Amino acid sequence: xxxxxLATLALAFATGMPAATASAQANAPMKxxxxxxxxxxxxxxxxxAIGETLRRxxxxxxxxxxxxxxxxxxxxxxxxxxxLGIAHAQLAGRAIAGGEPFKQPVTxxxxxxxIDPQAAMQVFARQGSGFESFEQVRRDKKPIRVALNLRGTMxxxxxxxxxxxxxxxxxxxxxxxxxxxxxxxxxxLEMMKNQxxxxxxxxxxFPSGQVTAATREMPVQMIGVSSEVAGALDKALGTMPVEVxxxxxxxxxxxxxxxxxxxxVVASSTMSDDDAAKIVGAMLKNLDFLKQSHAMMRHLDxxxxxxxxxxxxxPGAEKAYRAAGVLK
Numbered sequence: 001x002x003x004x005x006l007a008t009l010a011l012a013f014a015t016g017m018p019a020a021t022a023s024a025q026a027n028a029p030m031k032x033x034x035x036x037x038x039x040x041x042x043x044x045x046x047x048x049a050i051g052e053t054l055r056r057x058x059x060x061x062x063x064x065x066x067x068x069x070x071x072x073x074x075x076x077x078x079x080x081x082x083x084l085g086i087a088h089a090q091l092a093g094r095a096i097a098g099g100e101p102f103k104q105p106v107t108x109x110x111x112x113x114x115i116d117p118q119a120a121m122q123v124f125a126r127q128g129s130g131f132e133s134f135e136q137v138r139r140d141k142k143p144i145r146v147a148l149n150l151r152g153t154m155x156x157x158x159x160x161x162x163x164x165x166x167x168x169x170x171x172x173x174x175x176x177x178x179x180x181x182x183x184x185x186x187x188x189l190e191m192m193k194n195q196x197x198x199x200x201x202x203x204x205x206f207p208s209g210q211v212t213a214a215t216r217e218m219p220v221q222m223i224g225v226s227s228e229v230a231g232a233l234d235k236a237l238g239t240m241p242v243e244v245x246x247x248x249x250x251x252x253x254x255x256x257x258x259x260x261x262x263x264x265v266v267a268s269s270t271m272s273d274d275d276a277a278k279i280v281g282a283m284l285k286n287l288d289f290l291k292q293s294h295a296m297m298r299h300l301d302x303x304x305x306x307x308x309x310x311x312x313x314x315p316g317a318e319k320a321y322r323a324a325g326v327l328k
Contacts, residue, residue: 029060030278034084034265035068035076038150038184042204042296043086043263046115049293050084050265050279053286058278071101071152077268078106084279088119088154088203089262090238093310101152108269111308112279112317116263116296119203120242121158121233122211123258127219129198134166134223143177146170147188147200154261156182158237159201162225165232189214199223203261205296207248215251222249224256233259238310263296264308267317276316277323280305284324302326 032054037043044065051063066082073085074095089111098105125131130142137144146163149155163169163180170180181188181197189210191197204210222244225233230241239259246255267276283290284302291298306313306321313321321327 026274026278027058029058029062030054030275031062032084032279033064033066033082034086035066035073035082036086037067037069038186039067040186041184042116042208042210042294045294046263046290046297047086049290049297050115050283052293053282053289054279056286057282069150069152070154071095074102074106074109074266077266078108080268080270083267083271083275084112085266086115087264087266089114089264089308089311091154091157092264092266093238096311101157109266109311110269110271110276110314110317111311112265112267112276112314113283113305114262114264114307115290115300116205117299117304117307118205118242118260119263119296120206120244120260121162121201121203121225121239121258122206122208122244123162123199123201123223123225124192124211124215124220125199125223126192126195126197127221128195131198131223134163134168137173138166138168141172141176143179144173144199145179145181145197146173147181147183147191147197149182149185149188149202151182154237155185155201155203158203158233158239158259158261161233161236162201162229165229165236185210192220193218205299206244207295209295211249215249220251222252222256225258227257230257230259237261262307264311266311267314269314271314271316273314273316273319276314277320280317280320281324284320284326 034047036047047065054061070087076082077085095102095106148159188200239261242260244256
């Protein structure tokens with residue numbers, strides 16, 4: 001009798017161990033550093049919101065948000081110096097191909113999730129600046145002052161490509177006596193308020209709270225992108241055409257054509273499948289929280305999270321999406 005009981009207990013212990021171990025691993029705390037954008041910007045809010053989802057699902061998780069720039073975020077992830085980075089999928093695609101501004105292919109990037117499915121190019125001109133159209137600036141060689149985002153970002157690259165597509169690359173603008181500033185978006189908006197710049201270009205969700213706040217006391221007009229230039233941008237950058245609906249902003253009375261990119265969280269292919277799956281699992285379980293944390297994520301749903309083209313999903317992330325029924 002005693003022998004039989006001991007044998008039964010031993011069997012129960014042996015068969016229960018793997019399940020218990022797996023459960024403990026699934027809920028184990030993580031140690032994650034995420035490289036995003038400048039402090040106080042949209043990516044900072046989004047990055048910290050992702051960190052909060054990890055803390056909620058895996059108690060005692062150590063999460064660190066590291067301010068960064070898009071190009072360096074990609075390289076830090078590739079080098080294993082941070083676990084996660086925020087970047088536009090289109091710039092990450094350039095990194096994989098070894099295109100500018102990357103000096104060689106970055107082959108170990110994998111996507112975890114989309115966090116902004118509609119990062120639209122938004123161009124604003126300050127009323128009273130004399131800006132009428134890109135064609136007018138080119139024709140008159142008008143010395144305009146332009147604010148682009150920080151160098152090493154898709155936002156700055158997209159701004160440069162836009163100016164070039166209209167036949168007025170940055171070097172020409174400066175030759176005409178104008179100036180192209182590379183600054184964080186909030187700084188660029190402040191410069192526009194202070195009449196230090198005439199035009200500001202960025203990729204961001206719409207409506208943008210930053211734009212809404214900045215334009216309460218600063219009259220601006222939203223500038224559309226012509227279909228010809230949109231096609232050139234799509235070819236050069238991998239963007240897609242989109243329209244910002246009328247009345248997205250109080251001052252915007254008509255729909256404005258432009259292009260859009262997507263913002264993703266990337267990881268290295270060396271990240272374990274379990275860790276990638278845990279990150280996706282936390283984001284899926286807390287999707288409503290993520291959507292409410294910032295306007296850039298409010299259009300997200302479970303399906304949108306997994307639409308990371310032109311990148312490949314991390315195998316662990318893909319497994320998590322399949323387990324949740326997001327991917328078939």
